[in-house]
Amino acid sequence: MPFGLLKYGFRRHYPARRYLPAVTELKDSYDIVIVGAGGHGLAAAYYLARDHGITDVAVLDKGYVGGGNTGRNTAIVRANYLTPEGVRFYDESCRLFQDLSGELDLNILYSERGHLTLAHTDAALRTMRWRAEVNKHLGVASELVFPAELAKLCPELHLGQDARYPVMGALYHPPGAIARHDAVAWGYGHGAWRRGVEIHQKTEVTGFQRANGRVTGVETTRGTIGAGLVLQATAGSSSVVAAMAGIKLPIRTVPLQACVSVPLKPFLDPIVVSGSLHVYVSQSDRGELVMGGSTDPYGLYANRSTLEFKEGLIAHILELFPFLARVKVMRQWAGMADMTPDFSPVMGLTEIDNYYIDAGWGTWGFKATPVSGKRMAECLATGRQPDILSPFRLDRFQSFEQVGERGAASVGH
Amino acid sequence: MRAGRLPEPFGRFVDRAEAQTFTFEGRAHPALAGDTVASALMAAGVTTLSRSFKYHRRRGVLTMAGQDANTLVQLADEPNALADVVPVSEGLAVGGQNYSGSLGNDRAALLERLAPFMPVGFYYKAFYKPKGAWKLWEGVVRRLTGLGRVNAEAPHGYYDKMYLFCDVAVVGGGPAGLSAAIEAAAAGAEVMLFDDQPAPGGALNYARFDAAGERAGRVRDELVRAAKNHPRLKVYTGAVAEALYEDNWLAVVHGNRLYKVRAHTVVVAAGAFEQPMVFRNNDLPGIMLGSAAQRLMRLYAVAPGRRAVVATANDHGYGVALDLLDAGIEVAAVADLRPDPPSSEMKDAALARGLRVVAGHTVFEGLGKKRVAGVRMAEITGQGECRGASFTVDCDLVCVSVGYAPTAALLCHAGAKLAYDEATATLRPDRIPPGMHVAGAVGGAHDLDAVIAEGRFAGWAAAAAGGFDGRAEPKFPNGRGDVGVNHPWPIFPHPKGKEFVDFDEDLVVADIENAVADGFEEIELLKRYSTSGMGPSQGRQSALATVRLAARARGRPPAEMGTTTVRPPALPETFGVLAGRSFNPERLTPAHHRHVEAGARMMVAGLWWRPAFYGPPERRDECIVEEATAVRANVAIIDVSTLGGIEVRGADAAEFMNRMYTFAYKKQQVGRGRYALMTDPSGAIVDDGVACRFAEDHYYVTATTGGADGVYQNMLWYNAQWRLAVDISNVTAAWCGVNIAGPKSRHVLSRITRDVDLSAEAFPYMGVRHGTVAGIPVRLLRVGFVGELGYEIHAPAAFGEVLWDALVEAGREAGIRPFGVEAQRLLRLEKGHIIIGQDTDGLTHPHEAEMGWAVSGKKPFFVGKRAIEIQTARPITRRLVGFALANGSGPLPEECHLTVRAGEIVGRVTSVVRSPALGRVIGLAYVAPDQAEVGSTFHIKGPGGRLIAAEVVPVPFYDPDNQRQEL
Numbered sequence A: 001m002p003f004g005l006l007k008y009g010f011r012r013h014y015p016a017r018r019y020l021p022a023v024t025e026l027k028d029s030y031d032i033v034i035v036g037a038g039g040h041g042l043a044a045a046y047y048l049a050r051d052h053g054i055t056d057v058a059v060l061d062k063g064y065v066g067g068g069n070t071g072r073n074t075a076i077v078r079a080n081y082l083t084p085e086g087v088r089f090y091d092e093s094c095r096l097f098q099d100l101s102g103e104l105d106l107n108i109l110y111s112e113r114g115h116l117t118l119a120h121t122d123a124a125l126r127t128m129r130w131r132a133e134v135n136k137h138l139g140v141a142s143e144l145v146f147p148a149e150l151a152k153l154c155p156e157l158h159l160g161q162d163a164r165y166p167v168m169g170a171l172y173h174p175p176g177a178i179a180r181h182d183a184v185a186w187g188y189g190h191g192a193w194r195r196g197v198e199i200h201q202k203t204e205v206t207g208f209q210r211a212n213g214r215v216t217g218v219e220t221t222r223g224t225i226g227a228g229l230v231l232q233a234t235a236g237s238s239s240v241v242a243a244m245a246g247i248k249l250p251i252r253t254v255p256l257q258a259c260v261s262v263p264l265k266p267f268l269d270p271i272v273v274s275g276s277l278h279v280y281v282s283q284s285d286r287g288e289l290v291m292g293g294s295t296d297p298y299g300l301y302a303n304r305s306t307l308e309f310k311e312g313l314i315a316h317i318l319e320l321f322p323f324l325a326r327v328k329v330m331r332q333w334a335g336m337a338d339m340t341p342d343f344s345p346v347m348g349l350t351e352i353d354n355y356y357i358d359a360g361w362g363t364w365g366f367k368a369t370p371v372s373g374k375r376m377a378e379c380l381a382t383g384r385q386p387d388i389l390s391p392f393r394l395d396r397f398q399s400f401e402q403v404g405e406r407g408a409a410s411v412g413h
Numbered sequence B: 001m002r003a004g005r006l007p008e009p010f011g012r013f014v015d016r017a018e019a020q021t022f023t024f025e026g027r028a029h030p031a032l033a034g035d036t037v038a039s040a041l042m043a044a045g046v047t048t049l050s051r052s053f054k055y056h057r058r059r060g061v062l063t064m065a066g067q068d069a070n071t072l073v074q075l076a077d078e079p080n081a082l083a084d085v086v087p088v089s090e091g092l093a094v095g096g097q098n099y100s101g102s103l104g105n106d107r108a109a110l111l112e113r114l115a116p117f118m119p120v121g122f123y124y125k126a127f128y129k130p131k132g133a134w135k136l137w138e139g140v141v142r143r144l145t146g147l148g149r150v151n152a153e154a155p156h157g158y159y160d161k162m163y164l165f166c167d168v169a170v171v172g173g174g175p176a177g178l179s180a181a182i183e184a185a186a187a188g189a190e191v192m193l194f195d196d197q198p199a200p201g202g203a204l205n206y207a208r209f210d211a212a213g214e215r216a217g218r219v220r221d222e223l224v225r226a227a228k229n230h231p232r233l234k235v236y237t238g239a240v241a242e243a244l245y246e247d248n249w250l251a252v253v254h255g256n257r258l259y260k261v262r263a264h265t266v267v268v269a270a271g272a273f274e275q276p277m278v279f280r281n282n283d284l285p286g287i288m289l290g291s292a293a294q295r296l297m298r299l300y301a302v303a304p305g306r307r308a309v310v311a312t313a314n315d316h317g318y319g320v321a322l323d324l325l326d327a328g329i330e331v332a333a334v335a336d337l338r339p340d341p342p343s344s345e346m347k348d349a350a351l352a353r354g355l356r357v358v359a360g361h362t363v364f365e366g367l368g369k370k371r372v373a374g375v376r377m378a379e380i381t382g383q384g385e386c387r388g389a390s391f392t393v394d395c396d397l398v399c400v401s402v403g404y405a406p407t408a409a410l411l412c413h414a415g416a417k418l419a420y421d422e423a424t425a426t427l428r429p430d431r432i433p434p435g436m437h438v439a440g441a442v443g444g445a446h447d448l449d450a451v452i453a454e455g456r457f458a459g460w461a462a463a464a465a466g467g468f469d470g471r472a473e474p475k476f477p478n479g480r481g482d483v484g485v486n487h488p489w490p491i492f493p494h495p496k497g498k499e500f501v502d503f504d505e506d507l508v509v510a511d512i513e514n515a516v517a518d519g520f521e522e523i524e525l526l527k528r529y530s531t532s533g534m535g536p537s538q539g540r541q542s543a544l545a546t547v548r549l550a551a552r553a554r555g556r557p558p559a560e561m562g563t564t565t566v567r568p569p570a571l572p573e574t575f576g577v578l579a580g581r582s583f584n585p586e587r588l589t590p591a592h593h594r595h596v597e598a599g600a601r602m603m604v605a606g607l608w609w610r611p612a613f614y615g616p617p618e619r620r621d622e623c624i625v626e627e628a629t630a631v632r633a634n635v636a637i638i639d640v641s642t643l644g645g646i647e648v649r650g651a652d653a654a655e656f657m658n659r660m661y662t663f664a665y666k667k668q669q670v671g672r673g674r675y676a677l678m679t680d681p682s683g684a685i686v687d688d689g690v691a692c693r694f695a696e697d698h699y700y701v702t703a704t705t706g707g708a709d710g711v712y713q714n715m716l717w718y719n720a721q722w723r724l725a726v727d728i729s730n731v732t733a734a735w736c737g738v739n740i741a742g743p744k745s746r747h748v749l750s751r752i753t754r755d756v757d758l759s760a761e762a763f764p765y766m767g768v769r770h771g772t773v774a775g776i777p778v779r780l781l782r783v784g785f786v787g788e789l790g791y792e793i794h795a796p797a798a799f800g801e802v803l804w805d806a807l808v809e810a811g812r813e814a815g816i817r818p819f820g821v822e823a824q825r826l827l828r829l830e831k832g833h834i835i836i837g838q839d840t841d842g843l844t845h846p847h848e849a850e851m852g853w854a855v856s857g858k859k860p861f862f863v864g865k866r867a868i869e870i871q872t873a874r875p876i877t878r879r880l881v882g883f884a885l886a887n888g889s890g891p892l893p894e895e896c897h898l899t900v901r902a903g904e905i906v907g908r909v910t911s912v913v914r915s916p917a918l919g920r921v922i923g924l925a926y927v928a929p930d931q932a933e934v935g936s937t938f939h940i941k942g943p944g945g946r947l948i949a950a951e952v953v954p955v956p957f958y959d960p961d962n963q964r965q966e967l
Helices: A001-011 A039-052 A082-099 A102-106 A122-137 A147-153 A181-196 A237-246 A307-320 A367-380 A388-391 B037-043 B109-118 B131-146 B175-186 B215-228 B290-300 B315-326 B345-352 B409-413 B449-463 B509-519 B524-529 B543-554 B577-579 B592-597 B617-633 B652-661 B706-722 B745-750 B798-813 B819-830 B865-873
Strands: A029-035 A059-061 A113-120 A143-145 A167-174 A198-200 A205-211 A215-220 A223-232 A252-261 A273-274 A279-283 A287-296 A328-339 A347-350 A355-359 B014-024 B027-033 B071-073 B094-097 B160-171 B189-195 B231-238 B237-245 B249-254 B257-268 B272-274 B287-289 B305-310 B328-335 B358-361 B363-365 B374-379 B390-396 B397-401 B404-406 B417-421 B426-430 B436-438 B501-502 B599-604 B608-614 B635-640 B644-649 B672-679 B684-695 B700-705 B728-732 B735-741 B769-775 B776-781 B790-794 B877-885 B898-901 B904-915 B918-926 B937-941 B948-951
Touching: A001 B109, A029 A039, A039 A059, A039 A181, A039 A355, A039 B706, A059 A181, A082 A102, A082 A367, A082 A388, A102 A181, A122 A237, A122 A347, A122 B904, A143 A147, A143 B798, A147 A167, A147 B257, A147 B397, A181 A198, A181 A367, A181 B524, A181 B745, A205 A237, A205 B027, A237 A355, A252 B543, A252 B898, A273 A307, A279 A307, A287 B160, A307 A328, A307 B577, A328 B577, A347 A388, A347 B231, A355 A367, A367 A388, A388 B937, B014 B037, B014 B745, B027 B037, B037 B290, B037 B776, B071 B644, B131 B898, B160 B175, B160 B449, B175 B189, B175 B215, B175 B231, B175 B257, B175 B735, B189 B257, B215 B231, B215 B363, B237 B287, B257 B409, B257 B577, B272 B290, B287 B290, B290 B315, B290 B397, B305 B315, B305 B363, B315 B328, B315 B345, B315 B397, B328 B390, B345 B358, B345 B404, B345 B706, B363 B397, B404 B426, B404 B700, B404 B706, B417 B543, B417 B769, B417 B877, B426 B543, B426 B684, B436 B449, B501 B509, B509 B543, B524 B543, B592 B599, B592 B608, B592 B728, B592 B798, B608 B617, B608 B819, B617 B635, B617 B819, B617 B877, B635 B798, B635 B819, B644 B706, B652 B700, B652 B706, B684 B769, B684 B776, B700 B706, B706 B948, B745 B798, B776 B798, B819 B904, B819 B918, B898 B918, B918 B937, B918 B948
Parallel strands: A029 A059, A029 A223, A059 A198, A113 A273, A223 A355, B014 B094, B160 B189, B160 B257, B189 B231, B257 B436, B287 B397, B305 B328, B305 B397, B328 B358
Antiparallel strands: A113 A167, A143 A167, A205 A215, A215 A223, A252 A287, A252 A328, A273 A279, A279 A287, A347 A355, B014 B027, B071 B094, B237 B249, B249 B257, B272 B404, B363 B374, B374 B390, B417 B426, B599 B608, B635 B735, B644 B700, B644 B728, B672 B684, B684 B700, B735 B790, B769 B776, B776 B790, B877 B918, B877 B948, B898 B904, B898 B937, B904 B918, B937 B948
């Protein structure tokens, strides 16, 4: 029994440790207003306070902390991307994640399970080798493995030649991990709040007041507040929020669905992804299989679930693990994915002087939570685009300097 | 307790004539046909069915309705099976789950002693210091969590799916649902009714609606008779309506079949879940909902105990007490939570039978270890408070009837919200979406007359919505019986705890309060932090109590708390039923069997199967070289049926091609082919093929195997905006194709071609012709992907095998042989032809790939033009070059090995092969622009990180003057 829990057993009254603030009034203005109290927005607030001493910050959210895509993703963390720019960025995120429980003083249940991206065609195998080579070159652990080794890494996986798309090999990424997504938002929120940042839930931003090319006020459902700088971190609503500021984003928003099984005793350690079959699956510490697939085929702003998604996803899960036919789905849900043309995020400065953006998080947002928070904080504090974010600047689409990560998306989208 | 079964009319669902035997935890038990595992075990006196998630407490029957996690058991091939749903079959082997040791003696039950050290969210508060500690602790935690075990040998089984269509779908076969269905059918609608139980009737099968206990059966028989006799009404029993998706798309699981039902209108008459009462040890086996005891008796003829205590706050509890008396079970006391319970038919009847009713009192503690042995009762002195003296009542059964929560999952899937209603002290579905109707207990009505009337009205309205509006609007009685059913606060915190709010997750009152104290005040956050409602029963028994407790902790009325989102499925559904038969389409070319006969190793190419090479796998490399050599030196054929074929016909055909592809097509002559390169709006290469002009207004354009469907969609998408006068059709599957290549190909082809002059003068390279080959009407394309004299012969797919055979026969003398995709890849690389997707990536623009020659600078527009112009004006960042290795010995670089300079990545090898024709290793690679000159040297980071020097050489590597293909 860890020492940290002893006090709960021996104290007469529950020693409550408040993680999130109670409801308070909004002030008239703040140095920085962050729109969106998900992982990214709260992380940015945390690092603004911790690294830059900026605490006159309000984080606003129309719903509750971590209630958007932070709480809807499948909580996979990895750095096995394709472009050097992407690999460096996500690798920094992985490293921050590895220390995050201690940093935030809250166990985010970070679990390095190893990440397997299966290849069922020689074309896929080629892409896996490309990613492995880029990863290794930049010091990120990734290897191409073949069925004999796969059988050791994931004995339950169906590797028979009788499959419609037999497994030919996989990209093995040992640092690939899962975490408790909600806890990441709570931890950052807690840390930011304890350092003086305000978090206002159920406070929806409805518009921006602008003058002389700057945003001067943030209109909310609880009144208008002044803002020195504004950061939007509203994955899933990026285009809508940016449009309020007069910024047009090259983003197409589509639903991304997922589901979980009822809890099972542990049998699956690694995270298994198949691009050809459009599935990814891991087993959480609670024992649930957490499963996702490709984005929906059409653009839509609605968190509805569909039957077709679940039928297709589960059929493919059974191709990889045929013995799960009597296991049951417990819950399905959806989030909104802001897809960019190159499958990389949009971060940093915008055409509006004091308006900063953290958007275009498609299906890759959760894993970037720490690094985006840290580097966006640096960007806001210095007014300059940090080098590591330079490839992800918004104007790259005008100049055709895209960061092509389609080949490293977990499944085809 | 081993008393036999109760006499008839108890036991509607069991057949006493048919005895069965099954095992639980290795012990054999008797059962009757129609029993569920749980009912048979209760009949056999086995009350512990499972161990709880966290503390491994004993758990038994709670709802008897398949709604809770207490009854999750292990079958051989199925974890987490619901014991109160799974029917017993002869020899069925059932076990408990989530224990170490045995179900009766679970060593992990010691964890309960550590409960004080495991407060809500304890795993967030510990196990992470020092760094790396969680790695060790996680193993411990994972072993303890999870419930059932998967069997890695379990078979897939047979599952299928069926589509159903109806005017009105009714969910729930109780009095409301039956009434709705009958009314709708009478109005003329086609109606389907889905009920999860083995027989229709709902609560009429087990609950008591009058003092005499006669009315339910009478009403049920009338309704069921009317339903069964109606030709437009079909009743599905044992059919679980799992979810309602967009546009009344209903998923219904019926055994191993998934019905996908599209209904014009849906009536939800799914009833309500009875709710547990929260008090110390309320989870002891033997403590169950009043309705669970009624189900055991009425449906399965099982006496749930010998001596009962009933805790209630409504009439239903008195109905339970009367049922217990009728079954010969002693009722030691009725604790009525109401200080001054009103007079009613049922209560008065109970009093008349001498029941001991203690008003204003509650059960506030369960006593006993393996099952309940008694309760401590006391007077209620305030909200959730019992400050006065208490007394003990011995019993082995506690029945709780303190209220309901609606079975509103389907309504919520469709967009309704649950809201706490102060007047009725329950959650009520609010904002019912259009196209849906609500009737009965799901909407709060409990009076039987009102329930039936609401059912009739919903059926009438649902039918009318579909145009069946000839019948008079049904009338409502006064009152719905919705007030006074739910007690507003059936929650009794105990100083020593163990008052379970969420049975699945082992959460007690303090856990909910402490979670709020930790700052998780919003109901969704509270759920996520405490895990209340996150277990297999998804909060069906905990949501109401959680909302109440959270509201009190925040000092707000429950109505302001909101509720968490309800998501599909309503009940857990198996992977097998969702997957169904897992159809995986496979596409075979018309000559597929000929390839197999010829010993081809087939490979996956999208949905298609294609021959990789012909010969045994161990001779792979030799086979490929032999096939390639045959093409270079003699003649060979390859099946190219998988190539996309798209017809573009119409007055604007040339204009359309001009816009879709980068080359210029307007001046292309009829009878000529032209290379076709497609880019996306960002200028990136997406596909290529050959555009064959067969008439002024007719192009036949080929596409890559993998790209064909996307190209076709793209064309439709663009022309939906351009509105050019063209007709576009994807004829990939309608045509087969064979490429005959090699110096002798003209000779062989001419033997079976009568009406086309194949001479070089009459039919030059890049010519296209209509003709007849071996009597088959064909399109002949003189193209040369492999760089030799050759023809693609495209024929209607039905002739595929005949065409193949004719070519084999015609070439027999010349020694013709088939070649596969691998040899073709090698040959095309020798010619320096790129493969889209292999030698390009998602961002490659034509100039990087040295394809600038295929881009027309003169056209006003094509998709990607603007982007390509901008990119062309900027300094290029990489180039695709041909290379050769100076030293071909040692490990070869592989495709996607990186090209590096001074430690920086500059590109990658996209194709590499040891060329038999050239006798050296050649390939294509992206390099920095200043490395792209012929003769430059660059480095490849090869196997094991070894740097391999490569020299840029001219492309094509083979036959640089293209003499061979133009023979």
